Each structure stands twice: as structure tokens, then as C-alpha cells.
Amino acid sequence: METLIELKDVNVLSGDFPILMNISVKIPAAQSTIIMGPSGCGKSTLLKILAGISIPDSGKVFIEGKDYYSLSEKETLLFKKKNGFVFQDSALWANKNVFENLSLPLRFHYPELSQGQIEQKVKKALKFINLIDSIYLRPAQLSIGERKMVSFVRAIIAEPSIVFMDEPILSIDNEMKGKLLGMVKKLRENNCTIIGVIHDSIITSMIADNLIILKSGIILAQGPFHEILNSKNDEIKNILDEVVKKPSSYDTDILDLMNE
Numbered sequence: 001m002e003t004l005i006e007l008k009d010v011n012v013l014s015g016d017f018p019i020l021m022n023i024s025v026k027i028p029a030a031q032s033t034i035i036m037g038p039s040g041c042g043k044s045t046l047l048k049i050l051a052g053i054s055i056p057d058s059g060k061v062f063i064e065g066k067d068y069y070s071l072s073e074k075e076t077l078l079f080k081k082k083n084g085f086v087f088q089d090s091a092l093w094a095n096k097n098v099f100e101n102l103s104l105p106l107r108f109h110y111p112e113l114s115q116g117q118i119e120q121k122v123k124k125a126l127k128f129i130n131l132i133d134s135i136y137l138r139p140a141q142l143s144i145g146e147r148k149m150v151s152f153v154r155a156i157i158a159e160p161s162i163v164f165m166d167e168p169i170l171s172i173d174n175e176m177k178g179k180l181l182g183m184v185k186k187l188r189e190n191n192c193t194i195i196g197v198i199h200d201s202i203i204t205s206m207i208a209d210n211l212i213i214l215k216s217g218i219i220l221a222q223g224p225f226h227e228i229l230n231s232k233n234d235e236i237k238n239i240l241d242e243v244v245k246k247p248s249s250y251d252t253d254i255l256d257l258m259n260e
Contacts (some may be wrong), residue, residue: 010059037214084155
């Protein structure tokens with residue numbers, strides 16, 4: 001199994017307080033890896049380090065076997081071109097409308113695209129999530145759920161091969177959740193590497209190939225989903241009891257939307 005991203009002995013501090021401690025982990029390519037654990041355990045921090053957004057206080061980050069912080073500017077830009085990030089708080093540009101927000105990654109990474117090609121891609125994406133009528137609205141004019149959907153679309157509009165997701169389904173209704181899950185399903189079918197923080201038991205069960213279980217900044221377990229699910233470790237079992245269920249009890253409306 002090809003390793004896409006690897007962390008070795010990564011530590012992150014906030015002042016003197018440890019956020020992540022001695023984190024070593026391998027993220028396989030073309031699979032879905034979900035980071036789980038109690039609130040405040042360092043999940044989002046770990047995700048941002050894997051994405052190259054945050055820099056650890058110590059330790060190494062390798063991308064396809066190369067030290068990330070030793071990459072040339074061209075190599076760093078190539079990695080960023082291949083990935084998209086869905087932020088927990090959406091992180092849309094407040095002073096730009098929806099069209100401008102979605103155009104940014106296309107203009108930055110694909111300057112050869114014409115205005116017409118960009119408009120076509122943006123409108124197609126917005127039609128899929130039923131937000132075409134909001135194309136010229138500012139983020140403040142959208143609901144929280146709508147902003148989350150626009151943030152997700154922005155992350156994937158340039159067709160990345162790696163998608164990072166930080167709680168992408170918080171504060172969205174069932175219809176939008178179903179459409180978002182449908183997009184995640186297509187990403188998986190196209191062998192996209194998905195790395196996410198998801199605090200939803202059923203959705204994790206539906207999309208996870210691998211799990212990373214964090215507690216208080218320490219990795220308790222990492223590996224294939226079903227192996228972790230059957231762990232005999234009491235701490236891991238307690239966390240899984242809270243956040244992992246079988247998908248059979250999931251809302252059938254969402255499952256239908258996901259399969260459209």
C-alpha cells in the first residue's frame with residue numbers, strides 16, 4: 001500500500017501545553033482515512049499538519065517520501081494544486097461573492113482556463129447543490145449550511161486527488177448532507193485520497209477505510225477500519241462506543257440522496 005503522507009515524531013505546543021505528542025502516522029494513497037476522538041484532542045491540528053497548512057514545533061512531515069519542508073517552491077505548489085481543504089468554519093472570503101470564492105482555486109492553479117470555462121465549472125457545481133440562485137451573494141447572505149456546501153465545492157472544484165475535510169457535515173440539513181455524501185462517494189470511486197475529521201458515527205462507517213483514534217494529543221490506535229472497530233483496548237472501545245455505529249440505522253432519505 002503506497003504511503004502518501006507520513007508524520008514522524010510530530011509535536012505541537014500551545015505555549016507550554018502539548019496539543020499533539022510524538023505523532024507518527026502513515027496515510028495511504030487512494031483510501032479514506034478518518035480521524036476520530038473526543039472534542040479538544042487535537043484532531044483539527046493533526047489534519048492541518050497533514051495538509052501542510054500548519055507547521056509542527058518538532059518532527060518530520062513527508063509527502064510521497066520527500067521532506068515537505070525541504071520541497072522546492074514548485075514542488076510545494078504542485079502538492080497544493082493536488083489537494084483541497086474543507087474548513088470547519090467554511091473560511092470563505094467575506095468580501096467576495098460565491099462565484100468569486102469558487103473561481104479562486106481555478107484561477108490560481110489553472111490560469112490557462114478562459115472566463116467561460118470557469119463560469120461553466122462554477123455554475124455546474126452550484127446547480128448540483130441547488131445554490132445557483134446564490135451565485136452572486138456574499139457569504140454573510142448564506143445560511144451556515146449553505147456556506148459549508150460552498151466551502152466543500154470550493155475544495156473539490158479543481159478536481160484534486162487529495163481532499164482534507166474538517167467536520168464537513170456540521171450544521172447542514174439532510175438534503176445537503178446527502179448531496180455532500182454523494183460527492184464524497186464519487187471522489188472515492190475516482191481513487192481520491194480522503195483525510196477527514198468527522199464526528200458522525202454513521203457517516204464514518206459509510207466512508208472510512210482507515211481510522212486514527214486520538215485522545216489528549218496521543219494516537220491510541222491507527223489502522224484499517226474493521227481492525228480498529230474490533231479492538232479489545234478499553235479506551236478505544238469507549239471512544240468507539242460514542243462515535244461509531246452501523247449504517248443500517250441511518251436516515252433512508254440521506255442514503256437515497258447519496259446514491260443519486
